Amino acid sequence: MTHTFQVDLRGMVDLLARHLYSGPRVYVRELLQNAVDAVTARQLIDPAAPATVRLTVHPGEGGTRPALEVVDTGVGLTAEETRELLATIGRSSKRDADLGLGRGEYIGQFGIGMLAAFMVAETIEVVTRSAREGSAVVTWRGHDDGTFEVSETPDPDGATPVGTRVVLRARPDAEHWFSHETVTALAREYGSLLPLDVAIAVPVGGELLWSRIGDGEPPWLRTYPSEAARREALATYCERTLGFTPLGHIDLAVPLTGLTGVAFLLPAAAPGSAGHRVHLKRMLVGTRVEGLLPEWAFFVRAVVDATELHPTASREQLHTDEVLVATQEALAAQLRAWASATLTGGGALARRFVETHHLALRALALTDPEMLELVAGVLPYETTDGGASLAQVRERTGEVLFTGTTEAFRRVAPVARAQNLVVVNAGYVYDADLLRLLGARPGWRVRELAAGDLEAVLVPLAPVRELEVMDAVAAAGEVLADADCEVLVRTYAPAEVPAMLLRDRDGEHQRDLRREAEAADDVWGAVLETFATPARSRRLVLNDASPLVRDLLAAPPGDVSAAGVRSLYLAAVMLAGDGLRPREVEQLNDSLGALLRAGLTGGRTSAEDDA
Numbered sequence: 210m211t212h213t214f215q216v217d218l219r220g221m222v223d224l225l226a227r228h229l230y231s232g233p234r235v236y237v238r239e240l241l242q243n244a245v246d247a248v249t250a251r252q253l254i255d256p257a258a259p260a261t262v263r264l265t266v267h268p269g270e271g272g273t274r275p276a277l278e279v280v281d282t283g284v285g286l287t288a289e290e291t292r293e294l295l296a297t298i299g300r301s302s303k304r305d306a307d308l309g310l311g312r313g314e315y316i317g318q319f320g321i322g323m324l325a326a327f328m329v330a331e332t333i334e335v336v337t338r339s340a341r342e343g344s345a346v347v348t349w350r351g352h353d354d355g356t357f358e359v360s361e362t363p364d365p366d367g368a369t370p371v372g373t374r375v376v377l378r379a380r381p382d383a384e385h386w387f388s389h390e391t392v393t394a395l396a397r398e399y400g401s402l403l404p405l406d407v408a409i410a411v412p413v414g415g416e417l418l419w420s421r422i423g424d425g426e427p428p429w430l431r432t433y434p435s436e437a438a439r440r441e442a443l444a445t446y447c448e449r450t451l452g453f454t455p456l457g458h459i460d461l462a463v464p465l466t467g468l469t470g471v472a473f474l475l476p477a478a479a480p481g482s483a484g485h486r487v488h489l490k491r492m493l494v495g496t497r498v499e500g501l502l503p504e505w506a507f508f509v510r511a512v513v514d515a516t517e518l519h520p521t522a523s524r525e526q527l528h529t530d531e532v533l534v535a536t537q538e539a540l541a542a543q544l545r546a547w548a549s550a551t552l553t554g555g556g557a558l559a560r561r562f563v564e565t566h567h568l569a570l571r572a573l574a575l576t577d578p579e580m581l582e583l584v585a586g587v588l589p590y591e592t593t594d595g596g597a598s599l600a601q602v603r604e605r606t607g608e609v610l611f612t613g614t615t616e617a618f619r620r621v622a623p624v625a626r627a628q629n630l631v632v633v634n635a636g637y638v639y640d641a642d643l644l645r646l647l648g649a650r651p652g653w654r655v656r657e658l659a660a661g662d663l664e665a666v667l668v669p670l671a672p673v674r675e676l677e678v679m680d681a682v683a684a685a686g687e688v689l690a691d692a693d694c695e696v697l698v699r700t701y702a703p704a705e706v707p708a709m710l711l712r713d714r715d716g717e718h719q720r721d722l723r724r725e726a727e728a729a730d731d732v733w734g735a736v737l738e739t740f741a742t743p744a745r746s747r748r749l750v751l752n753d754a755s756p757l758v759r760d761l762l763a764a765p766p767g768d769v770s771a772a773g774v775r776s777l778y779l780a781a782v783m784l785a786g787d788g789l790r791p792r793e794v795e796q797l798n799d800s801l802g803a804l805l806r807a808g809l810t811g812g813r814t815s816a817e818d819d820a
């Protein structure tokens with residue numbers, strides 16, 4: 210024997226309310242949408258038929274619950290259809306070629322919209338007269354316990370006009386969803402761009418006046434007396450719907466998916482995309498819809514309307530399919546073309562755009578080579594020669610030398626600046642990738658600053674001085690042997706910098722290898738040894754222009770000078786942005802202790818005291 214699935218309506222409604230829709234508010238959208246779809250269907254049969262939707266809120270009085278009435282001049286339903294469509298969850302006339310005309314023209318398609326109404330209604334009454342078979346008026350009454358009744362009243366003279374009246378009576382816990390203000394606000398929010406005559410009754414001095422919902426034509430499609438007037442109207446629209454005054458706007462159009470709209474430039478940098486305001490067939494889908502624009506487009510928020518994109522079942526996001534992907538690609542190309550034209554053209558907007566959205570521009574530059582060259586020409590970077598674009602740096606020096614972190618930049622900047630070495634601070638997000646890509650482009654030489662670059666511009670000592678300090682340097686080298694650090698003396702500006710630590714990526718790698726070799730067993734250690742070169746990976750460059758260093762080099766070898774060398778080294782490590790390890794903290798304390806005691810005892814160390 211074959212059985213039919215039973216549906217627990219309360220359970221289904223609970224599921225919808227809690228897990229599919231963002232909340233009961235969508236019930237207004239579902240009603241509006243059914244009315245609009247019904248009117249669309251009637252227009253296809255009879256283009257001369259009236260096309261209106263009227264909403265009336267009936268406040269609860271004298272023990273009755275508040276109710277919302279929606280009357281449309283749509284296609285209506287026969288008795289058969291009401292049984293078939295309204296009482297079967299998942300059944301929709303809009304998907305089915307037999308029952309309707311396929312889903313192309315309609316907003317609905319899933320056959321669950323009516324259920325949404327049960328999130329707030331105890332009973333739903335539908336009184337309808339079909340445009341196709343209009344001899345009777347059908348009344349369908351559904352209850353939230355899952356039961357319904359249908360009755361038919363003959364109406365051969367057509368006293369009741371073709372169309373449908375839906376009345377929702379509030380559930381006791383949902384009466385607040387039926388206030389005039391709430392219904393008006395929700396209807397305006399969802400229906401502001403609907404192309405039909407949709408109006409809500411406003412009680413004025415005991416009378417009801419019809420107030421039209423929405424503007425009908427999207428503001429970006431209207432005609433304006435001038436480009437300036439259009440710009441202003443769009444800015445006002447952006448303020449009203451998105452809540453900010455835009456720096457400017459970018460027109461969007463993808464004919465393939467019937468998409469039109471505008472992307473508004475945010476007036477301040479945003480950490481990521483806040484989503485977009487998306488309409489499908491003029492009905493609002495959501496105010497924070499994801500996936501429409503590419504990820505790098507976080508400098509804009511868009512408002513669009515499309516006919517061929519598909520919603521998810523909740524109708525609050527877009528369904529990710531190939532149509533959406535193709536649309537996203539087309540929109541990405543339009544944003545890129547706008548950015549390219551604006552940046553090339555220069556001017557006030559281009560300046561504000563670069564100033565405000567440099568991070569987004571970096572992200573954009575990673576998406577295509579042409580944008581990369583353009584961004585390299587306009588994006589300001591901090592360099593040791595003041596603010597400049599990468600193209601300007603290349604022009605000045607033939608090559609772009611950069612530090613990969615801001616800490617590294619701060620460390621080398623004073624010395625590099627004093628030596629006229631132009632170094633770019635490429636420490637921001639995306640910079641490393643950007644410079645790597647740029648380096649691979651013809652005509653660009655891009656390189657991360659290496660220890661050798663700085664060393665090369667530091668002035669070597671005169672031979673006589675070199676001889677003078679030779680022993681002191683060798684002694685200092687021994688002090689720092691355990692830190693894997695070589696000691697050099699050079700003269701450089703500014704004299705206030707007594708020492709600096711130079712490191713190579715390569716050198717650091719060698720250092721790691723050596724450490725591993727020490728820890729590894731003999732065979733593996735020997736293999737690693739073959740890769741490691743004996744050179745030290747770090748170099749402490751003492752500045753012979755610094756009086757402090759000159760004193761240190763002139764001091765007799767011993768605990769005090771060793772403590773001095775150790776302190777300079779550890780200070781340089783900290784300045785390089787590296788934290789001290791526990792062992793190094795101990796060494797720093799020991800060195801400071803030695804120096805302090807020497808100072809307090811007039812140059813003698815505790816060892817000498819003991820003797």
Ligand SMILES: Nc1ncnc2c1ncn2[C@@H]1O[C@H](COP(=O)(O)OP(=O)(O)OP(=O)(O)O)[C@@H](O)[C@H]1O
Nearest residue numbers: 243247294301302303317318319320321322323373
């Ligand atoms: N105002 C109306 N006039 C005429 N037919 C209606 C009306 N409201 C609902 N219907 C019929 O009831 C069916 C079921 O409606 P329901 O809102 O549950 O689903 P849907 O609109 O088809 O799809 P979706 O779940 O995507 O909203 C519709 O397909 C339509 O045929």
